Amino acid sequence: MIRRVRLEDIDRVMEIERACFPVAWEYSIFLNICLQGGEMPSGKTGFLFMDVIEKNKVVIGYAVWETNPKKSRGHILNLAIHTDERRRGYGKMLLAHILDHLEAIGITSCILEVRVSNAPARALYESNGFVVSSRIPGYYFDEDALVYSLQL
Numbered sequence: 368m369i370r371r372v373r374l375e376d377i378d379r380v381m382e383i384e385r386a387c388f389p390v391a392w393e394y395s396i397f398l399n400i401c402l403q404g405g406e407m408p409s410g411k412t413g414f415l416f417m418d419v420i421e422k423n424k425v426v427i428g429y430a431v432w433e434t435n436p437k438k439s440r441g442h443i444l445n446l447a448i449h450t451d452e453r454r455r456g457y458g459k460m461l462l463a464h465i466l467d468h469l470e471a472i473g474i475t476s477c478i479l480e481v482r483v484s485n486a487p488a489r490a491l492y493e494s495n496g497f498v499v500s501s502r503i504p505g506y507y508f509d510e511d512a513l514v515y516s517l518q519l
């Protein structure tokens with residue numbers, strides 16, 4: 368089940384975030400999103416969304432994405448699945464959920480950044496039609512980012 372994030376999810380989200388990324392997002396970022404019900408204005412005209420994926424009523428992953436209606440573009444900011452639940456199709460499910468949402472609101476493209484060394488994420492995006500559109504040197508300070516994009 369995929370649903371909008373709630374305040375009570377925050378500890379579990381932080382646990383997954385810290386286990387997934389060398390540099391985790393701050394608690395305060397997730398708190399701000401949760402306090403606004405997982406949906407808040409972003410930029411001049413866009414919105415930011417955060418949903419979680421549950422298995423047996425336990426949160427096993429989450430995604431954060433934003434929209435830029437002016438450019439008709441979505442931007443995936445975060446997507447993570449608990450280490451115990453990997454390779455079971457949940458990342459793919461969350462990604463499809465984001466892309467369905469973007470399409471439903473009339474957005475026509477989607478981008479994201481990923482570490483060059485992040486083979487699992489790159490494989491997930493490439494198997495869903497994303498292509499590398501550019502490389503940003505030092506984006507993560509210790510590593511370059513690849514920018515992936517997809518036309519919806």
Ligand SMILES: CC(C)(COP(=O)(O)OP(=O)(O)OC[C@H]1O[C@@H](n2cnc3c(N)ncnc32)[C@H](O)[C@@H]1OP(=O)(O)O)[C@@H](O)C(=O)NCCC(=O)NCCS
Pocket residue numbers: 387388445446447448449452453454455456457458459460479480481482485486487488490491492494
């Ligand atoms: C990237 C991530 C979200 C994938 O989640 P997941 O639930 O394990 O992915 P899925 O099971 O849905 O895999 C879908 C497809 O992605 C590819 N893939 C996923 N993990 C892979 C891996 N470790 N090695 C190779 N391909 C992989 C495969 O093509 C897979 O399809 P298949 O299982 O039929 O071969 C997960 O590894 C994760 O949370 N990583 C840490 C956080 C992260 O890096 N997020 C992305 C930031 S941009």
